[in-house]
Amino acid sequence: MDVNRFTRVSETEWHVEPHGAMRVPAVLYADEDLVEAMDDKVYDQMVNVATLPGIVKASYAMPDAHWGYGFPIGGVAAFDAQKGGVISAGGVGFDISCGVRAMLTGLRAGDIEPVKDGLADALYKAVPVGVGSHGEIDLDADQMDAMLAGGAQWAVERGYGEAADLERIEEGGRMAGADPACVSDKAKKRQRREMGTLGSGNHYLEVQRVETIFDMAIAAAYGLEKGAAIVAIHCGSRGLGHQIGTEFLREMAVEAPKAGIVLPDRELACALIDSPLGQRYLGAMRAGINCALANREIIGHLTRGVFAGFFPDARLRLLFDVSHNTCKVERHRVNGEARDLYVHRKGATRAFGPGHADLPAALRDIGQPVLIGGSMGTGSYVLAGTALSEQRAFSSACHGAGRAMSRHAALRQWKGRQVVDELREKGIVIRSPSMRGVAEEAPGAYKDVGAVVDAAEKAGLAKKVAFVRPMICVKG
Amino acid sequence: MVGVDDVNLIPRGMAMKTGAPAGWSHFDHDADIGVRGTGPTLATAFEQAALALTGIITEEPVAAAQAVAITCAAPDVETLFVDWLNALVFEMATRQMLFGRYEVAIRQDGECALEGQAWGERVDRERHRPTVEVKGATFTALSVWQDANGLWRAQCIVDV
16 A cells, blocks of 8 residues: 555554545554555545544554455444444444453463374364354254353353353453344354354464563563463354344445435445444344354363363463454543444454453453464464553554465465474464365465554554464364 | 456356356455356356355365255345355355355346255365355445446455
8 A cells, every 4th residue: 555645643653634525534553564565445445434424533444454344354433323423234344243362271381282282183173163063052042042142141151161251251241232133033043053163264273372471560460471371262253243244234235325324335334323223233233242252252161171181270261352343332532522432343452451440350450451363373462452542543453463465375375284284393283174274374374463563562552461372273 | 346356366167158158266355255257147147156155165076966945136236146145155054055056047127036046065074175164245346247248247255
């Protein structure tokens, strides 16, 4: 992307001043190299989002922004219902509440090494992954509605998780305002056998080694020590979320012109928050969030079961569970005034700073863990929300590395078996049902996650706490 | 047409039908992938795009063992195309099937309507070695058009 299309405000902040139908500026946080590597469509999409009714302050894009569906992936936008604001299915994405959880194991990486292959096999067997897999849980209609209303709290009540986990999950593990009646029978049918499944694509379950600590005090408060082994799980709301996204994207695309909403592009489909369609989407989307929270809690439970077989004394504690595809009502100060806003984060992670009332007591003085997934060969980061995060982009940060090349380009460059062998040389064990899938997810197909988090830190979006490197990666 | 770079087109299945070329291809998207069907009729373009959808998931042959009926209706032909692909995504997910052959008839009289059949079989993870599941078809790079040579094309990005 040509950096000259922006007004440069600092080393990591780039503005597009309002022009044409834009109601607010568009603001991109990234360094010059990242901006140059971005697709031109990021510019188009962040500008398009800035034209939507009721948008507040600015349309934001994170350092890992790339071409999305209407909204850029890595896009953040807040809307005020009282100012005719909108809610957008594309601004949340198909995989509603896709996110990452990190669990502390109390083990050292050296404890894992001798059993690495066996542990990888056991995790791969216990957690259903990939196309054609399904879980052991089969929900009837009543159980489905209870899950959609209860989220991770439902999972814990059913014995799939621990009560202590809940305060380490956003919303205490249960998104309020979910309305299972707003979720179609088709979406529920699609989910019936998918609880506790990982999915495919860039989703993973990893055992990771804490390799570098950047902030000793925060790392200690999070329970992260150099050389420790942790577990990370990246997945979302599975078929239910995908079906909700599909149905509401279509309905909003068809209905928006009838509601008088002028869209620069049909894919930017949205509905007024204060409309029957907007409210129905909110009810369904929140149910989708609960599905994702329950799903990750169940996978966490399955993981605990596997670890218990290898390390009977190990106790896996949840560090945090945070989503990066959501729309949530949050109170933010805008020009000194506290306002309740509908904050869309599409491929962006909430990053509450120290003192935020929604953080659990144990984390409130420190700031929220922001979990950033990288590629299976490079590694991932744990960041922390800062006091500045709020001023930058409604307390939001990046969510991952972002692809550097398409799936086809990756297939032309790598073979799955070759990737698996090369990673084994580096001490990383891969388990996946699809070698083509592994090739599409090859580490070289992703941008440098380090550059993304460095830019996020420089921009004040979040602070680096730790770098972790995979030891085992179960890939869908 | 939005967001398509023909340089990135990767021709895949090519077949001759009613004297004009029909085929399918994928095209690139930052994170996901585009499907495009081409054919002498609108219906053929839809059928070919569905083969491109299957081609995202597996490169192995899929037996036409079981037929599943699909019907969709939409206010315009582009929305109908998205509906068609999403109906297939739904049937694949809930029946745990893959489809290898498609046949559709499209009616355009005010509203657009599609009646179709998809033939396939249950996913066999060993034999089909499925790569990735498709979450849904999107309105991104969505276009259905007839080119100067009379060929129909139907395309959009699908989220994987």
